[in-house]
Amino acid sequence: MAIRKDANTLTIAERTEFVTAIQALKAEGIYDQFVLRHANAIMSAIHRCPAFLPWHRRFIFDLERELQRVSGNSNLGIPYWNWPSGGANASMWDDNLLGGNGDAGGVVQTGPFRTGQWTVINSSGLPAGPLMRAFGQNGLPTLPTQTEIDQVMAVTPYDMPSWNINSNPSFRNQVEGWIGPNLHNRGHVWVGGSMLPMTSPNDPVFFMHHCMVDKIWHEWQIRFPNQGYLPANGGPFGQNLTDPMNNTPLGPIGSRPIDVLDSIALGIEYDDSVLQPQPSIPLIVVGAGPAQADIGTAGETDVFRFEIPSFGPYTMYTNGSSDTFMTLFGPNDPNIEVASDDDAGENFNSQITRNLSAGTYYLRIRLYSSSTTGNYAVAVRSADTSPSPTPIPIPELVVDGASISATISAANESDVYRFTITTDAIYTIQTSGTTDTFMSLHGPNSQVPEIASNDDEGVSFNALIRRQLLPGEYFVRVRHYSPIGTGSYTIRVTRG
Amino acid sequence: MANYKETFEDCEIEIKDDIHLFINGKLIDYQHDRAKNKFSSKYLPYTQYDSLLELARAIIQHTVEFSHVKE
Secondary structure, eight states: OEEEOBGGGOOHHHHHHHHHHHHHHHHHTHHHHHHHHHHTSOHHHHSSSTTHHHHHHHHHHHHHHHHHHHHTOTTBOOOBOOGGGOSTTSGGGSTTTTOOOBOTTSBBOSSTTSTTTOEEEOTTSOEEEEOBOOTTOSSOOSOOOHHHHHHHHTOOSSOOTTOSTTOSSOHHHHHHTSSTTOOHHHHHHHHOGGGSSTTGGGSTHHHHHHHHHHHHHHHHHHHOTTOOOSOSSSSSTTTSTTSOOTTOOOOSSOSSGGGGSOTTTTTEEETTOOOOOOOOOOBOOTTSOOEEEEEOSTTOOEEEEEEEOSSEEEEEEEESSSOEEEEEEOSSOTTOEEEEESSSSSTTOOEEEEEEOSEEEEEEEEESSTTOOEEEEEEEEEOOOSSOOOOOOOOBOOTTSOOEEEEEOSTTOEEEEEEEEOSOEEEEEEEESSSOEEEEEEOSSOSSOEEEEESSSSSTTOOEEEEEEOSEEEEEEEEESSTTOOEEEEEEEEEO | OOOEEEEETTEEEEEETTTEEEETTEEOOEEEETTTTEEEETTEEEEEESSHHHHHHHHHHHOTTTOOOOO
16 A cells, blocks of 8 residues: 655655665666656657556556565655645755755755756656756746636546547546646756656656656546546557556556556545535526636636537537637536537537437536637527426336337437346347447446447347346437438347 | 768767758657648657657767766
8 A cells, every 4th residue: 555645744764765766776776777668769759649648647656566565664655746726935945855946057956956966867768967957947937826726626537539638528638737737847947957858757856746647647546537538449559448558568457548547446545535515516407598618727628518409400509709619528428529610609609409308417618719708608498489388207128128219319319217226237238220330338237338239140130239237227329320311220138 | 851960969960951950970760740841750759849859869868878877
């Protein structure tokens, strides 16, 4: 169990233990191997991409194991650099831990890593002079504040196409610092000197810095348990959930993002695990007047939810003078993108009109430019002129019971069914008929987690899912494979 | 297309045809973010720069491969 503490709160004995362990690894040549592992990785495979967070989680985890080995303390954790209280006068920069800022020429002259005591290496592993620092001298004079961290902590999803510095909204991209308040990149630039190039692990503060980054990701994962790592698949090689990450050795744990998603399973504990409650998502009432909102910080994304009572055409739109960009997710899953729009509304407002099936939908609204702020109003209205629809209860399928016949009668329509499992066994859910159906299975006891999906496993173009299911209530969503396709089908659930 | 050459902190920067960057004769690979019109390099993973020349100067200043800091 590694116990990671705020670097500023370490006792003198804890400081000595950490510094001694770092120096021991340097003497063994192990520390420089870590510098080279980072320096010789493909820059764009570990930065500016989804694997940024898991790659560095595994990286500092491995160093932490080495620190535990040389110290003989299996609870030794890398201290984290708590940026809001970690400015130039913080005690972590005292001579008994990291030492302080560089001199007029940038050379660190104080602390255990001062010139003469600590030599950095270049990417070839050759000695390349003293450790350099220049606090706040490279264009970013301040460190991230708690308010800015809290702002990033509210961003979802984890990441999205184009999976790089232009991904927005993206928690990873905001933490890394290419959009929003800039957390991680700012720490490197604020320290300056040896923290600027790919050999940045030459400065031991690198590991404290990334410990803070990893802590933020850990807390975000607990706060949003339904927001998984993305991309699961279909992204660039090395970035998908089960791809091996660049320049990451085999070890006690795997080298894929999926192997490092659970900090607690890795034996990591933080000293101040105060978890923020998941922010409530404002509800838009369908048919009500536009709700005022604003993007107060550049790069910010607002999230809204609304309930569709039954299938039909709906319009989601903004108005005002801001150039908005809107993305629609759902039904019942904030990660499934349905559509997006930039300028289909009046002026530069976004607007989406489409058929929606019953369920909960989510709108993410940002400004087209990630460097501007502005106000807007948002609303959802039925695009149907017929009387207000009445919610229809979800039809129930009975295991080994009768089939239910239904029809996909309009573009983008999907039908939802529920069934209850009382015995742990294998079950088959399938459609029949001449319609090319697509089916997804959700549960247990929730419409959100998708546990399986299928297109053509059944007869002809029918969908079929066969799966071991634990007792609980499950939901099946059926749509036409084509977004514009229609047709009738029947559906049933059987055991076996 | 223009060529440019200067000496910066004892290193020679050369930009050929506005797009090919050399430092001390070594061709420097870089990325141009067209959306933001910013330049960056694998040498400096945490920053972007407004021009190729600014990028070259930063690489010389901040990477141990090109800087000449003496103990």
